[in-house]
Amino acid sequence: MAFGHRRSLLPVFFLCCLRICYTEHASTYTFVKHAVQAPPVSYYDYIIVGGGTAGCPLAATLSEKHSVLLLERGGSPYGNRNITELAYFSQNLADTSPASPSQRFLSEDGVINARARVLGGGSCLNAGFYTRASPEYVRDVGWDGALVNQSYQWVEKMVAFEPPMLQWQSAVRDGLLEAGITPYNGFTYDHMYGTKIGGTIFDRDGHRHTAADLLQYANPDGLMVLLHATVGRILFRQTGGAARPVAHGVVFHDAAGVRHRAYLNNGAKNEIVVCAGAVGSPQLLMLSGVGPRDHLESLAIDVVVDQPMVGQSMSDNPMNAIFVPSPTPVEVSLIQVVGITRFGSFIEGASGSNFASHYSQITHELRFGMFSAQTGQIFTINDMNDLPAASSSMRGGFILEKIMGPLSTGHLDLKNKNPDDNPSVTFNYFKEPEDLQRCVKGIETIEKVIQSKAFSRFRFQYISTEELLRMALNFPMNLLPKHDNASKSLEQFCKDTVMTIWHYHGGCQVGQVVDKDYKVVGVDALRVVDGSTFNFSPGTNPQATVMMLGRYMGIKIQTERRETDDEVRRKS
Template sequence: MATLGWWSLFGAALAGILVFQGSFCASEKAPNYSFMHNATSAPPTSYYDYIIVGGGTAGCPLAATLSQNYSVLLLERGGSPYGNPNITNLAAFGAALSDLSPTSPAQRFISEDGVINSRARVLGGGSCLNAGFYTRAAPFYVSEVGWDGRLVNESYQWVERVVAFQPQMREWQSGVRDGMLEAGVLPYNGFTYDHMYGTKVGGTIFDQDGHRHTAADLLEYANPSGLTVLLHAPVHKILFRIKGKSRPMAHGVVFRDALGAKHRAYLKRRPKNEIIISSGALGSPQLLMLSGVGPAEQLKAYNIRQVLDQPLVGQGMSDNPMNAIFVPSPVPVEVSLIQVVGITHFGSYIEAASGANFAGGSPRDFGMFSPKIGQLATVPPKERTPEALANAVELMDNLEEAAFRGGFILEKVMGPVSTGHLELRNRNPNDNPSVTFNYFKEPLDLERCVQGIRAIEKVIDSKPFSRFRFDNLNVTQLLNMTASSPVNLLPKHDNTSRSLEQFCKDTVMTIWHYHGGCQVGRVVDHDYKVLGVDALRVIDGSTFNYSPGTNPQATVMMLGRYMGVKILTQRLAGMTQSR
């Protein structure tokens, strides 16, 4: 990918276009976005320079940037995150993920592997639902992808001025941090957003008061006169203009509002205007297929008019497997989400969460590893039926409060190298497609999981962590405790390599970092333009070949800003050359 050689040349000109007056910190109070409306207020037909489908982690910064010089329509299928305490407050983490109503900001789906997962349905996307960890991609990732390093750093900083904070380190997280150092996850890199081997304290999108800041807050950067945001506006298809033997050209979208009324939005007839899909790893390949760009056999099966036979749409789907060990504590621990990470050389990331996440006053209601949000490790994936979930929730509700004192230490497999695919179930964009991730299909992923569990064992046995474990519970017993319950007793494995492999398979969960489906070099080029058609890009995590850093949200937000600046730069260069 060619880097932005024009950046220094047009820096001064772009500074005038992209300048932001002053700095700010978005607060718990909802911002006064004059450009945000319910889609029921939209006209039947409208025209814009850019139409962005998906107001998520990439779509919001992208829209804010492009609005500085062009008219932008941002279409979000969900509602606003503002005023919803289940999104705003750290203490309510998990409440939104456990909400199974049709209007929930989180839409649950279950992969064909049997692992329960969730996709965002809210302005701000996954940044409204996640555990908040903020960390950049590794330098080698940036280099391998071909991004311009200077613009990447500037784009990260643009994001960080609004949404990133240094977490308050307390006893549990400090014990995990020091335990990782004793376990050999070295060196200690202190607090940093950068991706570096060893142990570090990362950033968080929760501020010092425990209030979440999301990609939607980045819309504060927008030019209000250049942006229209429509909520509850699911897009049903991209419209293409096809003339003779010329390449299909995207020129409009069809979306519906909450009352079911149909609306059309078109691109203005100006060169370089585009439609950009930023609907996420499930939504972007799904929308391409619904619009006629995808595997011919799937399009034919659902009577979708074929625009382009593109068999690689929906391929390369991956989800980073997560496995955790629950450690009951003899002493009280703080409520914390992910703050510390151990970045190992063998390809596993070690992280931790502690305490119960309160909602409605009870610590058993919602936690990062609660069956109420689908995180059920006590039965194998294929056995996580609604009945099994209900039984696990009932058992959890009957436990004493002391049973929730403690925390989880987890490992996430880097990459991963195992991949799967996505297919349509029907023609309704509001329904989940079928997705298979093939967890641990490749032996390297399973090997990394085993090594990660062994690293967790060393942390648990370390001296700095000793005050948070019971002397009469060894690691083997903790493994069995994590992987069994009265609902379904799994075989009691001893602590061997073979047993740890089985532990990984039986207890695998998601950490919500799935990606792929519209990958660079397969579905889009290095400028994220869809191969084989014109005026259409995909800019989001569906383009990733593997997940960047220990948490991708910082990089997805950065990518929205990065590509917005790059698009503006290219248009400015074109206008200058035409003169």
């Protein structure tokens, strides 16, 4: 079975017209309303919690034949240039206001991270890279390969593009090849060893296309989307002492703080599906009484099911980056090229002011002090003289490496019963030695790219790689102490400069919290469909696979429902 896709089979002109038409109308969805407009009580066949990367395609698919309520705690992405325009990518990550589509959280590891709070989820905030999971990943998970292909293609018709390859990204590509990350695989969505140009959700004009655009596939008569609707808990009913709890509704509050209830219509096959992400999904399960008994009872949460694995096996792919100042101007670009190594690291790059301005904002906050959830101490950064200014004329770019997997895992715990607050998350970066060695090899590969002939025009020859490592230590994206030997020891450099690339996953994994059909173990009428179910992050960027999974599971749920109906008819 072929899982790959290099070019769309549809004519390019038709695809462009299709996507332009969809995008023009996406901001005028008739089925999208603010939760303050919702009735006190409502009824649907399916209730989906989380209008993100998985929730949007799932809602669009299920609405074809059923009534669907999609609850999103954030607002709309449309009309916000920080979301829609590539040039303003970093502004959302720097925005810490209550209305920001990005909700910052600090892991117990001391690494600054973010979770989406907007219709479209992480696809509204990320660097846009679009690439599929490998065929091996698809087989290991046990997905239907043909349906996976169809689901990827359904997504790609709407949101995936070939990026323009300008000078800096071309130099990274050629530098990777010089560094031995071969073969060259050209432009492809496929995940394969070597160097390739991947897809992007930014079109040729630099406009972002998100999972929210996939709602154009929806049946407008079958879907209701409520914005600024924060779900506090899932409601369960139990008819007898031995009966399994059945999910039958949710409680949510709107922007004014008014509570609403939504229930499933009568029918054995109607369900609630949680798509709140790797942080939000385990958090909501625990708030609803599905989780470790001791932990829930410590917060006075009534236990519905003692499920000790909820919130466990949390992982975040560690990222480490080196900034390379350039003697010549560079384009503003996000991730376009990737080197997929055989030792378990992915090498990518971004240039211009986008990443730099995000770093500059974090640096400013750290300079004036930031509270550490890990120790309660105030960390300050004083020696910032080597930091380049973040401006539209920023010259240079970051070359980064991301650990595949990873093998190191942590856990998530509730801090309180407020669904608006972040839970406590620990990722345990580099706990497993193999992850650290992959980082070291990744940094060594980045050094080869920087020293390559192809990249020579974009680096100052008199700046050594050790000096670049020392400069990277002055771009703090974590609250960890820095060590004097970090520019000489790559192991210490990896530990001191660890960052996130926002690919965290786990907490509701298949085989632990949900079964192979993503049904929550121990209860009925409840599934989880998002990155919290992943054991490993798929591909070099998971967003394509999360969007695919939303479509895939929508089709699977419809098929399962139809087969059940057919069986009932045969028996009658």
